[in-house]
Structures are given as C-alpha cells and as structure tokens.
Amino acid sequence: MKITHLELFHISVPFAEPYHLSKIYGTQHNAHAVILKLHTDEGLFGLGEADPMMPFTDETPQTVMAVTRDAIAPLLIGRDPVQIAMLESALDQAIHGNLTARGAVNMALYDILGKANNMPVRTLIGGLRHSKLPLLGGVGSGTPEETIAVIETQIETGCQCFMIKMGALPIADEIKRMLAVKERFGNQINIIIDANQGWEVAEALEFIDGINSCRPDLIEQPIRRWDMNGLKRIHDMSPYPLSADESLATIQDAAMLIREQAVDVFSIKVSKNGGIDKSKLIAQMAEAFGLKCLMNSMLEFGITQEASLQLGCTLLNLLDSGHAYGSVLRMSDDITDFGENISKSVVTVPSLPGLGVTLNDEKLEKYTRDYLKIDQSLI
Numbered sequence: 001m002k003i004t005h006l007e008l009f010h011i012s013v014p015f016a017e018p019y020h021l022s023k024i025y026g027t028q029h030n031a032h033a034v035i036l037k038l039h040t041d042e043g044l045f046g047l048g049e050a051d052p053m054m055p056f057t058d059e060t061p062q063t064v065m066a067v068t069r070d071a072i073a074p075l076l077i078g079r080d081p082v083q084i085a086m087l088e089s090a091l092d093q094a095i096h097g098n099l100t101a102r103g104a105v106n107m108a109l110y111d112i113l114g115k116a117n118n119m120p121v122r123t124l125i126g127g128l129r130h131s132k133l134p135l136l137g138g139v140g141s142g143t144p145e146e147t148i149a150v151i152e153t154q155i156e157t158g159c160q161c162f163m164i165k166m167g168a169l170p171i172a173d174e175i176k177r178m179l180a181v182k183e184r185f186g187n188q189i190n191i192i193i194d195a196n197q198g199w200e201v202a203e204a205l206e207f208i209d210g211i212n213s214c215r216p217d218l219i220e221q222p223i224r225r226w227d228m229n230g231l232k233r234i235h236d237m238s239p240y241p242l243s244a245d246e247s248l249a250t251i252q253d254a255a256m257l258i259r260e261q262a263v264d265v266f267s268i269k270v271s272k273n274g275g276i277d278k279s280k281l282i283a284q285m286a287e288a289f290g291l292k293c294l295m296n297s298m299l300e301f302g303i304t305q306e307a308s309l310q311l312g313c314t315l316l317n318l319l320d321s322g323h324a325y326g327s328v329l330r331m332s333d334d335i336t337d338f339g340e341n342i343s344k345s346v347v348t349v350p351s352l353p354g355l356g357v358t359l360n361d362e363k364l365e366k367y368t369r370d371y372l373k374i375d376q377s378l379i
C-alpha cells in the first residue's frame with residue numbers, strides 16, 4: 001500500500017454558546033480545525049484532525065496547511081502508511097514543533113492501519129483497559145450564579161466532575177465563584193480548576209489561600225506555560241494536586257516537568273501532543289514516575305476526540321475523574337458521528353476498525369473555509 005495524496009479542509013463551526021476562557025484566550029465563538037484525509041492507492045483513506053489555537057499551540061489552520069504541504073506531505077507521498085514508526089522518525093528529523101499538524105497525520109496513519117487490519121486502533125496500541133469513561137463537564141468563565149446554573153444543567157445529564165475555567169476575572173471574584181460552587185454542591189461533585197495561564201504566581205497562591213477548605217481535586221495550568229520555576233513554587237506550596245496542560249506539549253516538556261517535580265498530573269491532548277504515539281509515550285513516562293493522566297481536549301471535533309478515546313481507554317494511570325470527551329457537545333454541529341458514543345455523561349469506546357469515527361461529507365463541505373489537495377504535482 002502507498003500514500004497517494006492528502007486532502008486538507010480548514011473548517012470553522014460556531015459554538016452553541018460563546019465560550020468564555022481566561023484572559024489569554026478571551027471569548028471563543030467558533031471552533032477551527034483542519035481535517036485531513038490521507039489517501040492510499042488501495043482506495044483506503046485515513047482521517048486526521050489538527051486543532052491549532054493561538055497562542056496555545058503556536059499554530060493556526062493556515063500554518064497547519066502550509067507545513068503539511070511544504071514539509072510533511074513530501075515525506076509521506078509514495079510511502080507505505082502502515083510503517084508508522086519509520087514515517088514518524090522521518091518527520092521528527094525534518095520538522096520541529098508543528099505538533100497539531102503532526103498529530104493529524106499520526107491519527108490518519110493509525111486509522112489506515114486499523115482499517116487495513118479490521119481492528120480498532122486501541123487493539124493495535126495495547127488493548128482495552130476501560131470500555132467506558134465518565135465525561136468531564138466544561139464550565140466557562142462567568143458569575144457565581146452563571147457557574148452554578150451551568151453545573152446544575154450538566155448534573156441533570158449525569159455529569160459529576162467539572163472543569164471550571166478561571167483566569168479571566170480578578171482573584172477575589174474567582175474565589176467567590178469557588179466558594180459559591182462549594183456551598184451549593186458540597187462534595188456532590190468533583191472540581192478541576194483550569195486557569196489557562198491566566199494568573200501570576202502570587203495570584204495562584206492567593207487563590208489557593210482564599211478558598212480555604214474548598215478543596216478542588218486539581219488545579220490546572222495556573223500560570224504561563226514557560227514558567228517552570230513558578231509552576232514548581234506553586235506545586236511546593238499547594239495542598240492540591242497541580243496539572244500541566246499548556247506547559248506540556250512535547251516529550252521533552254514531559255521529561256522536564258518530571259525532572260523538576262513540578263506537577264502531579266499530565267493533561268494529555270492527542271492533537272496538542274502530536275498524535276497517538278507521542279501522547280502514549282508521554283502517558284507512559286507519567287506512569288513510570290507515578291503521575292496520573294487527564295485525557296483532555298482542545299476545542300476539537302470528533303476525529304481527535306475519537307483518537308484520544310482510543311488511547312485513553314488503554315491507559316493504566318488515568319486520573320480518577322471525568323475526562324474531556326464532550327467537546328462536540330459544545331459545538332452547534334459536528335462533522336462526525338462521535339457524539340453517538342456519549343450517553344448520560346459517559347462515553348463508550350466503539351469497536352469499529354480504525355479510529356471508528358465516520359465523517360459526514362455534507363457537513364464537512366458546509367463548514368469548509370479553505371481546501372487544499374496535495375499530490376505528487378505539488379511537491
């Protein structure tokens with residue numbers, strides 16, 4: 001089998017409601033992604049998805065398309081797609097960074113491998129450890145009343161673990177939100193606080209001090225991603241577990257976070273971390289050093305979500321909480337059937353070959369802003 005050509009679709013889909021994040025990212029109205037169809041000479045094609053987001057990933061849909069055309073496709077066309085390790089090595093040698101572009105390719109290679117062997121990807125990477133996972137509910141920034149209302153709505157669907165977005169408001173207001181949520185729900189729910197880089201070290205410590213006995217289960221990425229010393233200081237002073245999301249992009253980032261003992265949990269995202277292989281390696285590094293993994297998500301669609309689920313269901317060291325497989329529920333529409341795996345705030349792992357996700361071509365066309373076909377003539 002040989003790779004013949006690639007198709008890239010930059011899609012943009014509005015959120016059902018605007019999503020208020022930290023001051024670093026502001027309010028998001030649309031989710032953007034680049035969908036990859038990786039074609040072979042046997043008529044089989046693999047699906048991949050890149051979920052770039054400035055300034056989180058240092059990539060945009062346009063850079064994903066350009067890097068794929070200029071640097072990635074020339075190393076893929078004419079090659080055997082099932083030789084994933086060799087292709088990854090060749091790409092690693094030629095390309096630094098661009099992890100969401102790399103992730104889309106890695107997902108598509110595994111989709112082809114699974115379809116060619118009539119096996120789900122999770123069987124190819126170790127086999128099932130969890131057939132179902134509980135969903136992590138997402139709660140955007142807002143007033144205490146708005147925060148409680150969003151949580152109440154999701155509790156009705158069976159959700160019991162929530163990621164509350166912070167980092168947009170003054171610390172005194174974020175403390176009030178936390179106290180109000182705890183007063184309303186007590187220990188009925190699990191809470192992860194994600195400040196998405198929105199705080200300074202002193203603000204993070206002020207928050208931790210101010211919430212007193214309102215114990216969150218986890219605090220994620222309170223400060224800017226490059227501030228390893230700051231992360232370590234917060235970790236040393238916090239009675240609550242700390243996780244790295246934006247600080248954890250590459251395998252080398254994982255090694256440094258482990259070496260510095262800066263966090264307790266790795267927030268893994270298959271697109272952000274460069275695909276299934278790199279994400280799995282990061283998860284296994286965490287396992288070896290006694291860290292847990294939160295299967296998290298960018299603002300992503302069903303292909304990345306499915307790739308993440310195929311990996312997450314094989315891992316031993318998952319955090320005992322919800323995991324972020326509800327990204328498509330935030331959208332006004334999805335271009336895949338991933339949502340059919342979700343019922344009552346639980347996601348069930350499908351048994352179909354490959355990634356096990358189906359693309360809706362009509363919806364893909366409807367939401368495509370930009371299209372690029374890359375074949376031998378373009379490289």
Ligand SMILES: [Mg+2]
Pocket residue numbers: 194196220221245246267296
């Ligand atoms: Mg996060």
